[in-house]
Amino acid sequence: MMWRLLAGAVLAGALVTTGLTPAVAAPPPDLETAVTDSMLAKARVASEAEPVVTTTRKAAGWAFGTAVLATGHEVDRHPEGWLFVAERTGKGWRVALEGEPAFAELTGRAPVVQAGERARLAGLGGQPGVQAGNDLRTGMALPYAVGQSWYMYGGPHGWSGTPAPWSSLDLAGGDQRVLAARAGTAYTMCTGWLRVIHDRGYSTDYYHLWNNIWVDGAGVSQGTFLGNTGTDVTCGGSASGRHVHFALRQHSAYVGIGNHNLGKWVPQNGGAAYQGSALHGSTRVYAGGALYNYGALGFNQGVIDANGGTAVNKRSGPGTGYGVVGSVADGATVTVSCSANGTSHAGRWGTTSLWNRLTDGTWVTDAFMWTGVNGAVNGSC
Missing domain, CATH: 2.70.70.10 (Glucose Permease (Domain IIA))
Known part of the structure; x- marks a missing residue:
């Protein structure tokens, strides 16, 4: 009995003098914490914004939902928000927000993402905020x-x-x-x-x-x-x-x-x-x-912009050397079949030698047309 007490005292003294404590691993963050950490790292709003994580789908170690940083009600203060997808790993939740490279990868294989939405979510990749071409x-x-x-x-x-x-x-x-x-x-x-x-x-x-x-x-x-x-x-x-x-x-x-x-x-x-x-x-x-609201402009269409005039001449070929064969009113929607270079003109959107062949076979200078593309909108003639 004396030996056991003494041995216990010696062991206790060793623990005290050496400062040894049992090693305890920190638990991995739960889903809400992991998503919150991700959006706080990405946020542009002030730090007092309130994180609101809404998990709309969760199954088989995966989760999907929305991550919002709610702001106060001052003028010119709006919330920030992202879709998120998360995968449970051995180290906790791996989270990806919209716009992050991992978002397309995870949504591409997450069982909580519907087949019909995968392509659109994958299309969110690319350099944020930059128009392609x-x-x-x-x-x-x-x-x-x-x-x-x-x-x-x-x-x-x-x-x-x-x-x-x-x-x-x-x-x-x-x-x-x-x-x-x-x-x-x-x-x-x-x-x-x-x-x-x-x-x-x-x-x-x-x-x-x-x-x-x-x-x-x-x-x-x-x-x-x-x-x-x-x-x-x-x-x-x-x-x-x-x-x-x-x-x-x-x-x-x-x-x-x-x-x-x-x-x-x-x-x-x-x-x-x-x-x-x-x-x-x-x-x-x-x-x-x-x-x-005139409706959507087609990807092979343009809106005639006479740059202050009432109409634009239509010609039989791509340039002013060709005869006038009609006109088209300012603000009219036209459909372009193809484009070619001709005489140069200046309009509201700059100077160009591009001419657009309309579906009726006539030609209009691109200088007097908004298409949204600085070049051929439907291929070359």
Whole structure:
């Protein structure tokens, strides 16, 4: 008995004098913590933003959902948000957010990602916020019914107001029904906020909605109802009157909406955020004016811009040496069959020798046409 006590005392003394403690491995972070850590590392908003992780799908060691940093309700403060996919490994959760290289890899094999949405999610890769080849075609209508006119109360401005890029427009009026600008796959980011993933790396955001649909990877068509204009600021920001805050993204980052085409209008930046204008041919509407939704411009189409005139001559060949065979009105939509070089002309968008052959066999200089591409829109003749 004495030996056992003594041996115990010696052992205890050894532990005390050497400072030995049992090694205990830190537990791996749970899913919510892992996603939160990822978005905090990626965030641009202030650190006091509140992380909101919503897991919409979880099975067999995989998870998928939305990750949102909700802000306060100051003017020019909007939330940030991403889709996420996560895989459980021996070291915990491996998380990838939209725009990260691992996002395409994980969504490509995650069983919680639907087959129909894989291609669009994979298309979110690429250099964030950069248009491939400076191709500004979107194939999008304005986010309301074709044939309606809504007011552009706020011209090009940032997702969070003044900060660049000026990705967004504030739109209201008409029947107040906000519709998908182009077909895609839709996700509810939080109350009042939807994101639609389109093709070619584009996506569109719709914020401040009331009565919005709740979706998680649902396919939508151009014109699908998303919600009504409202003043919802559940996830942050402010809204003084009902509208939709409509924003353009490419490769998982907001991009300048200026010089793209939406509903056959080309928004252009002003001297300050919320100013600016939009062009349809030579017709310019400033912030506060109404935009008629003409529908989406096709990828092989253009809008005639007479640069202040009323019409543009159509010729029998690619140049002014060919005879005039008609004219086409400013603002008209034309379809291009092919293009070739001819005499050089200067227009609103610069100087070019490119001529476009229309489907009726006549030719119009590219200097008086918006196509969104600085070159042939449908191949060479």
